[in-house]
Amino acid sequence: MSRVVCPWDLITSFVTDAFKGYGVPEEDAKICTDVLLESDRRGIESHGCNRFKPIYLDRIKAGIQNPVTNFEILKETETTAVIDGHDGMGQVIGYKAMQLAIDKAKKYGMGMTVVRN
Secondary structure (H helix, E strand, C coil), rough: CCCCCHHHHHEEEEEEEEHHCCCCCHHHHHHHHHHHHHHHHHHCCHHHHHHHHHHHHHHHHHHCCCCCCCCCCEEECCCCCEEECCCHHHHHHHHHHHHHHHHHHHHHHCCCCEEEE
């Protein structure tokens, strides 16, 4: 397989703009782009830009995935939370769930979140 090398800022802008063009809010588009490109940078190509069109853009277009992430906390304690992502962007859901767990851990010594959909 041949490789294409692009300037980092060019590919970052392209992927972010494409996500925004499919209805992903700008802040969320940046999170999704960061996760995909960081996966490629770390050599985990199975979770990088290989998924960009066939997984994310095609699923949004088909109505399978919601471009606007609705992050809903269904149940919460001081140290835990159950979250429904409502078929939104997984990178955004994961980012927000992880941040919530970190905040809980800082305050209570332990934090755990679980996500569905």
